[in-house]
Amino acid sequence: MTEWDIIWAARDDFLYGFANTLVIFALSALLAFVLGCVIVYLLEGPKSGPRTLLRWLINIMRTLPFLILAYLLYYGLPTLGVRLDAWTAGVGALIVYHGAYFAELLRGARVVLPGGTVEAARAYGFTTFTMFMRIILPQLLIRTRPLIGNQLVICLKDTAFLTIITVQELTAAANSVQSTYFIPLEAFVVVIALYWLISICLEVTIKQLGRFGKKRGFEHA
Amino acid sequence: MPDLPAVAIERLSKSFNGIEVLRDVDLTVNRGEVVSILGSSGSGKSTLLRCINWLEQPDRGAIRIGGQRIGVDDNGRRMPARELAALRAKTGMVFQSFNLWPHLTVLHNVTEAPIHVKGVAKKEAVRTARELLDKVGMAHKMEAYPYTLSGGQKQRVAIARALAMSPEVILFDEPTSALDPELVGEVLGVMKDLSAEGYTMVVVTHEMEFARAVSDQVVFLDKGIIIERAAPEQFFTAPETERVRKFLELKQ
Ligand SMILES: Nc1ncnc2c1ncn2[C@@H]1O[C@H](COP(=O)(O)OP(=O)(O)OP(=O)(O)O)[C@@H](O)[C@H]1O
Ligand SMILES: [Mg+2]
Numbered sequence: 001m002t003e004w005d006i007i008w009a010a011r012d013d014f015l016y017g018f019a020n021t022l023v024i025f026a027l028s029a030l031l032a033f034v035l036g037c038v039i040v041y042l043l044e045g046p047k048s049g050p051r052t053l054l055r056w057l058i059n060i061m062r063t064l065p066f067l068i069l070a071y072l073l074y075y076g077l078p079t080l081g082v083r084l085d086a087w088t089a090g091v092g093a094l095i096v097y098h099g100a101y102f103a104e105l106l107r108g109a110r111v112v113l114p115g116g117t118v119e120a121a122r123a124y125g126f127t128t129f130t131m132f133m134r135i136i137l138p139q140l141l142i143r144t145r146p147l148i149g150n151q152l153v154i155c156l157k158d159t160a161f162l163t164i165i166t167v168q169e170l171t172a173a174a175n176s177v178q179s180t181y182f183i184p185l186e187a188f189v190v191v192i193a194l195y196w197l198i199s200i201c202l203e204v205t206i207k208q209l210g211r212f213g214k215k216r217g218f219e220h221a
Numbered sequence: 222m223p224d225l226p227a228v229a230i231e232r233l234s235k236s237f238n239g240i241e242v243l244r245d246v247d248l249t250v251n252r253g254e255v256v257s258i259l260g261s262s263g264s265g266k267s268t269l270l271r272c273i274n275w276l277e278q279p280d281r282g283a284i285r286i287g288g289q290r291i292g293v294d295d296n297g298r299r300m301p302a303r304e305l306a307a308l309r310a311k312t313g314m315v316f317q318s319f320n321l322w323p324h325l326t327v328l329h330n331v332t333e334a335p336i337h338v339k340g341v342a343k344k345e346a347v348r349t350a351r352e353l354l355d356k357v358g359m360a361h362k363m364e365a366y367p368y369t370l371s372g373g374q375k376q377r378v379a380i381a382r383a384l385a386m387s388p389e390v391i392l393f394d395e396p397t398s399a400l401d402p403e404l405v406g407e408v409l410g411v412m413k414d415l416s417a418e419g420y421t422m423v424v425v426t427h428e429m430e431f432a433r434a435v436s437d438q439v440v441f442l443d444k445g446i447i448i449e450r451a452a453p454e455q456f457f458t459a460p461e462t463e464r465v466r467k468f469l470e471l472k473q
Binding site for chain 1: 274276302303306307308309310311312313314316318319320321322323324333334337338339366367368369382386
């Protein structure tokens with residue numbers, strides 16, 4: 001039996017990990033993205049105490065290493081009486097962490113969004129919510145498309161950290177196979193290929209979405 | 222309420238960083254009237270216009286749109302955001318830099334506010350938009366995105382967008398100042414048609430011929446004070462103040 005035969009024999013472990021990684025990634029990326037949008041909406045309006053606090057929270061999140069946050073939710077929260085299972089803690093950590101990044105990325109685009117279109121919406125009687133949903137957010141998304149793609153890839157890679165808090169995802173599967181049969185090279189090559197596969201799909205999708213911006217004159221390169 | 226003026230401004234004052242930009246401005250715009258606001262750069266014309274729909278908050282004074290006080294009530298209490306938005310929806314505004322929504326087609330630029338602010342049914346909004354785009358000569362560009370249009374075309378779409386809300390008054394802030402000279406005429410032409418149809422308009426402009434031909438009332442702002450107001454013939458042929466005489470000479 002060659003090393004590759006062993007890998008093939010363990011394919012169910014890999015597939016299980018792969019499926020789990022996909023689910024974790026899809027769920028946390030989606031919710032993180034929604035969280036980011038909600039935060040930017042909440043930041044809409046004049047400076048205020050709560051908004052300053054929110055900005056601080058985003059910054060704290062962004063300056064924290066992701067692994068520490070995952071540790072904190074999984075090992076730290078029980079001290080406060082909140083016990084989350086590994087999966088929930090892991091997904092929760094991904095959501096708040098990348099939610100903060102999405103928020104910051106959209107906020108950056110909001111700051112430099114030409115004011116005229118927003119002013120026109122205000123003059124035409126849009127309420128803040130409708131204005132955000134119909135006028136501001138669509139423009140922010142078109143303008144930040146490449147950055148969003150980048151953030152999604154980072155989010156995908158961060159799912160690998162969850163192996164350390166015992167979540168049974170792709171990296172965990174590889175680790176278990178390599179340590180059982182002592183074939184680290186093959187096991188990790190397979191994992192890298194699978195992460196690549198997801199990343200490439202993401203890239204292609206994000207690239208396709210560039211059509212929206214091109215059609216509307218937002219993108220020139 | 223046919224007698225209530227479309228816009229009534231009383232003793233309006235506004236400062237930016239302690240510098241008074243408008244002082245005790247009184248202005249009444251009756252229904253169907255076109256009022257032109259003239260004045261040199263920095264005299265406060267835009268600020269006055271932007272106070273009317275509360276894009277700028279005045280420090281003192283009262284503004285009424287169709288009789289209804291905007292921004293604050295008579296006891297000085299702030300208007301709830303929703304009411305303010307609803308009152309703003311009764312005014313239309315046309316900007317120097319067009320400010321079309323770049324992610325929406327021409328058609329959707331015109332239907333957006335009627336559908337999502339006024340709650341007009343989509344079908345009806347589209348029908349109205351078609352008519353209005355036809356009126357401003359832009360029906361053939363319905364599916365185009367704003368970035369593909371010339372400045373004059375953008376401004377005509379912006380005017381259709383304003384009309385789609387059936388506003389009590391349309392505020393124009395130098396609508397032709399960002400246009401190449403050969404495109405100015407097409408926009409002024411549309412505005413002339415509107416005045417002939419009885420739309421109520423407040424127009425900040427540097428187009429003297431237009432102001433003279435179309436206005437019912439011309440108002441001259443100097444350092445935030447209305448120093449002269451008159452019917453256009455009188456304003457342009459026999460101005461009362463030296464300041465206006467100088468201004469008109471330079472515009473010749
Ligand atoms: N948001 C603001 N903050 C500070 N100062 C302002 C602001 N808006 C306008 N001003 C000042 O108020 C004065 C009047 O400005 P306004 O834009 O109303 O003039 P205007 O008559 O429209 O001039 P223009 O013909 O150049 O458009 C100017 O001195 C301007 O610098
Ligand atoms: Mg101005």
